[in-house]
Amino acid sequence: MMMPRLVPRWPAWLFCWRAACIQGASVRQKMWAGPSKIPGLGGPRGAWGTSPLVPRGSCSASSRTPEVTLTPERYPVRRLPFSVVSEDDLAALERVVPGRVITDPEELEPPNVDWLRTVRGSSKVLLRPRTTQEVAHILRYCHERNLAVNPQGGNTGMVGGSTPVFDEIILSTALMNQVLSFHDVSGVLVCQAGCVLEALSQYVEERGFIMPLDLGAKGSCHIGGNVATNAGGLRVLRYGSLRGTVLGLEVDNTGYDLKQLFIGSEGTLGVITAVSILCPPKPSTVNVAFLGCPGFAEVLQTFRTCRAMLGEILSAFEFMDAECMKLVRLHLGLSCPVQESPFYVLIETAGSGPGHDAEKLGCFLEQVLDSGLVTDGTLGSDERRIKMLWALRERITEALSRDGYVYKYDLSLPLDRLYDLVGDLRARLGPSAKHVVGYGHLGDGNLHLNVTSEAFSTSLLGALEPYVYEWTAGQRGSVSAEHGLGFKKKDVLGYSKPPEALQLMRQLKALLDPKGILNPYKMLPTHA
Ligand SMILES: Cc1cc2nc3c(=O)[nH]c(=O)nc-3n(C[C@H](O)[C@H](O)[C@H](O)COP(=O)(O)OP(=O)(O)OC[C@H]3O[C@@H](n4cnc5c(N)ncnc54)[C@H](O)[C@@H]3O)c2cc1C
Incomplete structure (x- = not known):
């Protein structure tokens, strides 16, 4: 493929980026008048009553x-x-x-x-x-x-x-933590990049909406960081990725969709200073089912059945293995709400009719229990219990970090091979690894494969890499599903992208940041 030679012309500072909304010009002018605080809203994190992650x-x-x-x-x-x-x-x-x-x-x-x-x-x-x-x-x-x-x-x-x-x-x-505007009919939220995700969730929920993304780090991560990493998380199955929910650049209504270049660019092309994002209406009925499955084949079959029977009310489908459960119990003192199983799935439904959703969920649960796909389960429909069930899945990252040094792999794989690598690695690493665990957003084909050891070990790293990446490439998977590449994964991008694509990325970087001052040593492979 021929690549155009791009002449570095524009310095990085031109690309302080603000996403704009799709509203009419007069509204837009008002929105972009400046980051002045909307009376009675916004404010520093503490004032929003958010719960930051364990201090790290x-x-x-x-x-x-x-x-x-x-x-x-x-x-x-x-x-x-x-x-x-x-x-x-x-x-x-x-x-x-x-x-x-x-x-x-x-x-x-x-x-x-x-x-x-x-x-x-x-x-x-x-x-x-x-x-x-x-x-x-x-x-x-x-x-x-x-x-x-x-x-x-x-x-x-x-x-x-x-x-x-x-x-x-x-x-x-x-x-940079101010809400700039919120439109309570369209659900368009415009805010500065430093707003904490959980604070935004609280803000829009009070107005009958929800944020289209949710992740375990919500108490600390910023919306600008979410966009910069193109964060996935727990709601992708229902609301899609940020590439769909983040609205356009103000100057971006026609021509090339330049905002897409900045979503997932990890601070290497510009600094995101404000974001306009489309928030869906808050569902009036939410249910969470936490189920135990006897094997990964049953997890997959439960997912298929779930999609077919729950249809439009399905909002999340997450899985975790027994090792994950062991770690959240051990390090966080959480208790397993169902009988011990090799795998667990968390299913969330979100809809507008309590009777309708309960009936659908009831039929689905009857089906999976009767067919032996699920061996035990529990339901939550009030806020406290829903939070308690979600914590088992959301706090795995935290439990792992307390287990020792963590080797993290965030992979996209074909669903039927998704868990094979976990068993394969347990056999390969033997006692040199403390724990090898698998969990993730099954709905998006995303496996979080994590290995822990007491301390960083070069030999363990050598046993893991490039093996994990070669295995993933062999399945035509992606070596970075949602966490980005940053510093630690930049040199493995070649497993998922052809040399021509890498070259084009380098040329774009040189065009937008000719001196390479923005987040150097990140995202792009060290060697051409
Ligand atoms: C407990 C836990 C659970 C998590 N769960 C998920 C999950 O489910 N899904 C998921 O995708 N990720 C998850 N993550 C990873 C992380 O939370 C996300 O990547 C998040 O989007 C990062 O946001 P941040 O504000 O912390 O960004 P940072 O960590 O501060 O930065 C991340 C990258 O974005 C760049 N950046 C940050 N802000 C800007 C800006 N304004 N302009 C330009 N570049 C910027 C930085 O330079 C860096 O390259 C999890 C992390 C933890 C600790």
């Missing part, structure tokens, strides 16, 4: 931070010839974001370490802009001075994309 990464200072090995000491990576931040730079940046240039080493510890505590940078500066204009000034300055920048949202990313590798300046969206 940027969530709070941690006394364990020094234990994490510096990224360049663990991985073969060389610092690129960016400038080093000088006293003059600090003074100039202080003029752009007065009082919000953080240089205190203690405050800088958490944002230098990822949530999984697997990578650690050594940034000496963190900036906290409040407005798009401030972000633009920062990027313009960094472009001129050749200073590398690491955009950071809630720092819950799983692939080492959110933390600096060396001394990149951390640009945090934490103070």
